[in-house]
Amino acid sequence: MKGVVFTEFLEMIESRFSADMVDDIIDDAKLPSGGVYTAVGTYPHEEIVALVVALSQRSGTAVRDLLLAFGEHLFGRFVVGYPTFFGSTSDAFTFLAGIEDIIHREVHKLYPDAELPRFDVEQHDDRQLTLLYDSRRHFEDLAEGLMRGCIAYFGGGIAIARSVVGDGESRKERFVLTRT
Ligand code: HEM
Numbered sequence: 001m002k003g004v005v006f007t008e009f010l011e012m013i014e015s016r017f018s019a020d021m022v023d024d025i026i027d028d029a030k031l032p033s034g035g036v037y038t039a040v041g042t043y044p045h046e047e048i049v050a051l052v053v054a055l056s057q058r059s060g061t062a063v064r065d066l067l068l069a070f071g072e073h074l075f076g077r078f079v080v081g082y083p084t085f086f087g088s089t090s091d092a093f094t095f096l097a098g099i100e101d102i103i104h105r106e107v108h109k110l111y112p113d114a115e116l117p118r119f120d121v122e123q124h125d126d127r128q129l130t131l132l133y134d135s136r137r138h139f140e141d142l143a144e145g146l147m148r149g150c151i152a153y154f155g156g157g158i159a160i161a162r163s164v165v166g167d168g169e170s171r172k173e174r175f176v177l178t179r180t
């Protein structure tokens with residue numbers, strides 16, 4: 001997982017909780033990296049899971065809710081950090097339908113070692129967009145949070161429904177987005 005995800009996460013915790021909370025969860029999570037991240041570095045994705053679990057235990061907030069909130073926050077940070085990705089798009093469906101072939105393709109050029117998920121567009125029309133998320137890291141809740149952030153950025157009015165496809169480690173997640 002790229003360091004930018006870790007630095008954004010820890011900055012969010014510092015602003016929403018406190019600097020002490022950041023220190024505490026880094027201690028709790030017993031991280032191989034020691035919790036020292038640079039934006040361009042690469043670290044085991046298990047470390048962000050350990051940090052989120054530690055925060056969940058200390059704050060009493062469910063892991064799922066923390067990942068949703070982080071995804072929403074992270075999308076806002078991407079808007080600031082990668083303005084060129086937002087140039088001509090004015091619609092959430094168009095943006096989200098292009099994650100695989102446009103957005104993450106560009107991310108991969110910037111960070112060749114990024115471990116990106118797969119997002120297949122199963123169906124796309126004016127009313128509905130269906131995406132199939134596939135990642136062995138299983139950040140489905142983070143994906144939903146990023147989608148929520150994206151929908152809010154483009155003005156809202158889209159509902160998200162999720163279902164699991166398959167089972168075990170190779171399971172995927174289907175996201176059906178419908179205009180309300
Ligand atoms: C400007 C927009 C975006 C940028 C710059 C961006 C960039 C990135 C970066 C740098 C990573 C980390 C890769 C790594 O850790 O090695 C990542 C991961 C991820 N991105 Fe994006 N992303 C964007 C939009 C989105 C959106 C809208 C979604 C949701 C539909 C999404 C879903 C994910 C997920 C779920 C991961 C975690 C890795 C995984 O699931 O395997 N991204 N993205």
